[in-house]
Amino acid sequence: MKTHESGRRTTTVNRRGFLRATALGAATVYGGLNVARSRAEAVPASGKVRVALVGSGGMGRGNLDTFLGNAEVECPVVCDVDDRMLAEAVSLVERRRGTRPATTRDFRRVLERPDVDAVIVATPDHWHALPTVLACQAGKDVYVEKPLATSIREGRAMVTAAREHRRVVQMGTQWRSGRHFAEAVACVHSGQLGKVSLVRGWAYHDWLPACPKRPDGPVPDGVDYDMWLGPAPKRAFNPNRFHFNFRWYWDYAGGLMTDWGVHLINVLLWAMGPQPPTSVMSSGGNLNADEAWETPDAQMAIYEFPDYMLVWEHKNGVGIGLNGRPWGMSFTGTEGTLFLTDAGFEVLSERRKAADEPKRFPGSGDARPAHVRNFLDCVKSRKAPDQDVEVGHHVSTVAHLGNVAQRAGRKVYWDAGAERVRDDAEADRLVGVDYRAPWTLPYYPKV
Template identity: 55%
Template sequence: MRSGTRREFFKDSLAAGALAGASIGARRSDTAASYDRISGANDRIRIGLVGSGGQGRADLNKMIRIENVECVAVCDVDDAQAAKGAALVESVSNRPPAFTTRDFRKVLDQKDIDAIIVGTPDHWHALPTIMACQAGKDVYVEKPLTVAIAEGRAVVAAARKYNRIVQMGTQQRSAPHYSRAVEHVKSGQLGKIRLVRAWAYLDWKGEIPVVPDSDAPPSVDYDMWLGPAPKRPFNKNRFHSTFRWYWDYSGGLMTDWGAHMIDIANWAMGIRAPNSAVSVGGKFGYPGDAMETPDTQQAIWQFPEFSMIWEHALGVGRGPEAREHGVAFHGNEGVLVIDREGWEIYPETDAINKPRRYKSPGMPRQSAGSSDYHATHIRNFIDCMRSRRLPNSEVEIGHNSMIACHLANIAQRLGRQVKWDVEKEMIVGDPEAQRYVSREYRAPWKLAI
């Protein structure tokens, strides 16, 4: 790909044109009219759920408990999952959604729907989000924002072009204890930060036994489930929650939990993306199981003034600092460690030409408390739909937090370092690696802004 502006980058990276058989122009609604429907604090907001799996329903459950928010449509390619979503709506709202469908485009066609939740498998995040923006709807999209960097930039462009509110489901951005810890990092009290370390060691996710391909369940539109991903026979290991361990649909634990933890690093350090990435690892814990993505992985990213390390492992739970997940900011004066339960500061030491001493007083564990920051994050989205202010994890934040994750996986798959032009959002001097920045869509699906 030639060098150039982001506009030129899109021309080279993304297939132009609309979805075959779908009129994008017909799906666009007037932005002002859309805004007028929800501009009053007492106006009812109507939601459609696209992807009624566990996470999609969890998001929906929080959203429909907010005053003057209702779900009028549930979409899933699996009728059984759609039925669960519809049952949830009825149990909370005392009435079922107006309709269920296997085709998200039918949700977008409904002019009275103000926003959608995208809780689909990861390979289906970009298209519904972009097409919802084109249809004049706001979007709460689960992490990771997309499975390729070019898709993420396209989602940002669509949100900007159609003036839509798009929030990614990295709920730590709405957690008070994360905000306080981030402000402490930014205050300079830790001294110069030279290293950031992030990790996820999940002892509650383990081996996936190999099973043969089979027919898809009769309740499933499997071709629609595949969507833009390559055509292949149905296999239950590649379906529903375990899809994330296959490159066609996701990026393994690197993009699953990396989306959360790397986002905290980006937030505190005020960064967009690294200059380079290298990654090692493999299927070391379960070499014979069915997963494609690494069960053990370490990545290193270079930034102009510090480096960042990621590590993950499946089936074991003692990560750095003897905890399952977290982010550690190593400064000259102290080390701040944070996870979903709280944060603390360990003082650094100095023994240069003198007895060892502490450089700073440190701070004991600060509890996260009982805040339901998933609910707060959902409410932030709804509030921003009304105010038209950018939400806590708005789409560009979501896109930037994923770049490091995707670059690490590209380096992992190719077995070499990749260098990144932060401004042009292109890999430098490696045409083979650059091909991984975008993804090829299976016909008739195409990406258009």
């Protein structure tokens, strides 16, 4: 027995007994929205999978390292606009495989190569859509970092390209392949919590690197800055906008809402189903005057769905969030509430059932190896992966809508069929993005 902060006793349960009690295996919740596909030129089940890396920063190298943990993976080429990042990726491949990959600053050179089966796209967010779409056109499968893109309409173009060219495209939200996340979703589906009408996700971060206001400056040696900007607006180089801190600038990303929010909203939607929201409102701002963020360092978004409400909140600079957890998710039902993090999950009964012991269920470790393994298996089988591009688009859309409401400064109403904001042309413009010439995105929806 263990004691919860409230004074209740808790019981740690084993997986086999828990899943038997829910009458739902993890396979039930993994299958949700997957649609099988096939193609004649699939990689042989026993063959090598030749994986290229586009975007060799920290996330890219972390993904590549996980891919190289699978014996069938080879890496013939790595790409980045920063020579220092390229050198680190080359060193990684040499260390893991004993071979030296080719290098390029231009992702299009990667897509021309016949010795590439799949591409990891781990660039800044504003560079997710175009490499993914062109990779699909070139016959390559894609593992793309989250969020799917910087806008909803770019995400739709990515789905269209993947479907038209019958490509396997997986978004890198690895918790979709995490065992204890699947078990928590199974618990929600089992009815143990009763009718769930409120779900929450939150991220309180006290560990992010500082982003103090800095003047513009020279482009670092070895960096193709115009290529780094790509379809984003032309701007003078500023170190705050480069590498990790690009996340906090609207030209390139959506802040914590799409950086961390996508991860947690992903699991909330996995449990609650594929229906879209009908409306969202958001409030927040930049409460830390010492930071140079454009995106909110504090934000709360409230989504209305047909049968429930979803609340997202984040705060930078502090580390204590809801229920004492720096980040997590909760599902509140008529019979109980489930709290979920990477460390595991806990089910608490409603107060009228105070005699029931809360149940704690341990975490299952890093989910990224399983997520990458799922992608590789699907490259061979041509089945849809755990986080198929359509699912990734749905999840990313919900996160983006929080930012649409935030930037518009008012509640917005969503027409999911048309993927438009209803009766609000100004807010609807935030659903898409304008590309800087000469860059254009195939399959971008006409509006």
